[in-house]
Amino acid sequence: MLTVSNYHYIRENFDAPFLSIFGVTPKLFEKQLLLLKKTGTFIHPNDLISNPDKIIKSKQNYILITFDDGLKEQFELAKPILDQLKIPALFFVNSINHIEKKVSLVHKIHLLRSQMSPSKLLSTFAAAGPKFIIALSTLEKRKAILHYNYDNEESAYLKYILNFKLNIAEQSKLIDSIFDHFFNEKKVIETLYMAENQLTILAKEGMLGSHTHSHMALGLLEPELIEDELSKTKHYLKQLTNTNIVSISYPYGSIEACAKPVSELAQSLEYTIGFTMERGINTGDENKLLLKRFDCNDLPGGKNEKFFKDEYSFIYK
Structure with missing residues (x-):
């Protein structure tokens, strides 16, 4: 085995x-x-x-x-x-x-989440337009909690929205501009x-x-x-x-x-x-x-x- x-x-x-x-x-x-x-x-x-x-x-x-x-x-x-x-x-x-x-998008998200609360990130997404106001179904919430079982509910829902409700282009549009305000990508590449x-x-x-x-x-x-x-x-x-x-x-x-x-x-x-x-x-x-x-x-x-x-x-x- x-x-x-x-x-x-x-x-x-x-x-x-x-x-x-x-x-x-x-x-x-x-x-x-x-x-x-x-x-x-x-x-x-x-x-x-x-x-x-x-x-x-x-x-x-x-x-x-x-x-x-x-x-x-x-x-x-x-x-x-x-x-x-x-x-x-x-x-x-x-x-x-x-x-x-x-920097991989997933790590940009990790780094941003270390500086911003899930609610703050979700409100920033919503400000980008109606298409980024996403509500999860009861089943999706269960999946999120099951998959991200080491996170609290709010963090699990955020991760599920990013990874399974938005395509890569949509994720990048939301994350990249915010990431550049907090981090230098070249330095992150070298150290991470x-x-x-x-x-x-x-x-x-x-x-x-x-x-x-x-x-x-x-x-x-x-x-x-x-x-x-x-x-x-x-x-x-x-x-x-x-x-x-x-x-x-x-x-x-x-x-x-x-x-x-x-x-x-x-x-x-x-x-x-x-x-x-x-x-x-x-x-x-x-x-x-x-x-x-x-x-x-x-x-x-x-x-x-x-x-x-x-x-x-x-x-x-």
Whole structure:
């Protein structure tokens, strides 16, 4: 069986005017790795890629550590801990940060939310015109709370509106102008994302994967745009590192974000392993391009570890 733990931000503190960027400190990261070690055996991404059935169908619990978004803090703060403990991991990166020197829209939103309350942002959107006054249905509110289960309701609704009710052009129109008032994009690029030499190191160690080009919910796009998102990063990383990238993590990872034909197009581009954010342990019946992952908070040492202990108590027997 395969248990996958996913991480984003790794930093010493998360102080900001408003809570919007969540993650773990290096100390808590190391503590969780040691707790996970008691439940199974860490594997290298190459082991999974070369023989996924052996890993997933095994009665033994194998554990894979993954990181999304290609953040510099992952390389500088998390990787030294992994190296010290001799634990491999898989780092998924977006190519827009390197090819176009742009901050991913999702990170612009995170940074803005750290400076503005959800209500303030929504009122700013409404001021942009009637089309940006969006009310969620009861079902959509439930989906928002379920998907963004670590946020309060107001923040969850804001995230759902941005990610699932507005297209990329609409999001960019709203966010870009506000972002430029608070941040210098060039400086954010330099400090937030891994440098190309760091990507090359990860590739040489067999620990680099694609998180698509611009971090969009692929399942909401037209097929040609999905293919473009999947192929750009693969091509960029191959040119940069002389490595064929065959693993992918789908941005957002929800059912909507991974809907057909996402995995089919990924397969056509010769990706062989793909990860969603559907919670659960992979036991053998899964599509190898739609594997399940836990947010790190769902696992031992996380904020919601009771879920894992309740649902997967057999791991501890």
